[in-house]
Amino acid sequence: MTAGADQQQRRRRPHVLVVTYPAQGHLNPALQFSIRLVSLGCRVTLVTTVSGHRRIDASSSSLPAEGLSIATFSDGHDDEVQTSSSSSQATDRAQRWAQLVTRGSQFLRELIASNAREGTPFACLVYTILLTWAMDAAREENLPSTLLWIQPATVLDIYYYFVNGYEEMFDNCKDPSFAVELPGLPVSFTSKDLPSIVVPSNPYPMFLEAMKNQIEVLSSSSREEDRTGTTTMVLVNTFDALELEALKALEGKLDMVGVGPLVPSSFLSVTQYPITTFNTTTNSASGDDDDDKIIISAPDYMTWLDSQATSSVVYVSFGTIAEVSRRQKEEVGKALVSSGRPFLWTLRKEAEKAGEEEGVEVARWREEMEEKAAEAGGRIVEWCSQVDVLSHGAVGCFLTHCGWNSTLESMCLGVPMVGFPQFSDQETNTKLVEDVWRTGVRVTIVPENGGGGGAVVEEGEIRRCLDLVMGDGEVGEEVRRNARKWKELARSAVGEEGGTSYANLKAFVDEITS
Secondary structure, three states: OOHHHHHHHHHHOOEEEEEOOOOHHHHHHHHHHHHHHHHOOOEEEEEEEHHHHHHHHOOHHHOOOOOEEEEEEOOOOOOOOOOOOOHHHHHHHHHHHHHHHHHHHHHHHHHHHHHHHOOOOOOEEEEEOOOHHHHHHHHHOOOOEEEEEOOOHHHHHHHHHHHHHHHHHHHHHHOOOOOEOOOOOOOOEOHHHOOHHHOOOOOOHHHHHHHHHHHHHHHHHHHHHHOOOOOEEEEEOOOHHHHHHHHHOOOOOEEEEEOOOOOOHHHOOOOOOOOOOOOOOOOOOOOOHHHOOOOOOHHHHHHHHHOOOOOOEEEEEOOOOOOOOHHHHHHHHHHHHHOOOOEEEEOOOHHHOOOHHHHHHHHHHHHHHHHHHHHOOOEEEOOOOHHHHHOOOOEEEEEEOOOHHHHHHHHHOOOOEEEOOOOOOHHHHHHHHHHHOOOEEEOOOEEOOOOOOOEEOOHHHHHHHHHHHHOOOHHHHHHHHHHHHHHHHHHHHOOOOOOHHHHHHHHHHHHHHO
8 A cells, every 4th residue: 555545544543632631540541541432433632631641651562553643731730639638638629620621621622623634633632531522522613522431320320410400419428328319310328328529528629610511511412412313422431231220211212332341452352442451549669779678679579479378368459540548558467467368459659758756756666567568468659550450360359449440450450359448439439349340348437536537447347357368268259259250251252253442432433433
């Protein structure tokens, strides 16, 4: 094929613009979504910030050679992505968000216009949660847009009901025993089961306002399309077998379409998608020589797993956003050491920065914890490839914050969970894991001794949950059986032969191509 003919063929492929926030929980599914679009014949331009691109760079060698390009803009914070969820940083978060909106909007408008001028126009814009400014930019340039919802369909249902007439019912959750029942959903929810931003004690009002705006935009689009007999489509990182009722709960209002699980295809034994590995956990190793005897390098933790018995290891990670308190880390450490089980704990150093005196204390605690871990047959690492670890046969349990990416990865790889939710959708994800899909159990939080308004999960409770999930009793047998079941169903969903998510995504591509 001549160069001119090849260029002409490339231009006939639908060109999709995917826009994502630079946090890990957004980047991962957006990247996998983009790769799958490429496998279905699309050209994709993935847009994120400079700092977000840096998180993708480590895996760029295994991305598709053709069809996927990454475009970046500066949000004014190129050296870092804000990871703290502390309410004391609300002003800083608001300023950063304002810069992201202003700079991102301008970049998108210019990118859309320049591609149109150059004869490579976009067919559609797809954006992840809360980036309604991306949709606004697309509308200004007469480009259709679609939301890629990267949390469970159940959580979208909850937010939609909260904004559309049910807010007073949620306010009743001041009573912790009050159960919210919502149309079309298979379970009821108390305050501990709901996303943290919709309960009366919500510590993140800025996030609630952003989510309200997202839902109001969807509701408004739905009302407009109602008049034309169409329904607003939302692509969801889930699959029909997992959340069929939730996907249909808003039928007639939103057309929720399952296109997940959006995890690397190499871990789903799927051959039609280009193989790529993209690490869920991107905690940067410090490289301090003093830690070499305890902190093992990336290849070594997999070698260590090779030496462990099948399904014997507890893998522990609380994600890249939440900051776990010193007291809580102490309780987790005591539980792991006393459990008698080998464990692999991803514990970030950068989350432990504090004042000089406190920093010394934290460093001393960490050094002691690493020594205890080594004596107990465990390992503490600053970084690991989560999907690699979860796919290893030695791992028998995942002690997790139940972020949606981690939850899906655990289910896709058949690993039972102990849910340790922190905030956002994690509370609801844990509820689904324990009561609907029954692939794990949830820890019980008690008020922290001495007051102060804090809460901690104590050593004994963590041990109890680990024993339930990894033991030989009825609970352990049930969660392992269900984990195997959902693993197979997840893989089936993305298969070419009868896979619902594969068919749904192909239908989306066909629609934007026509």
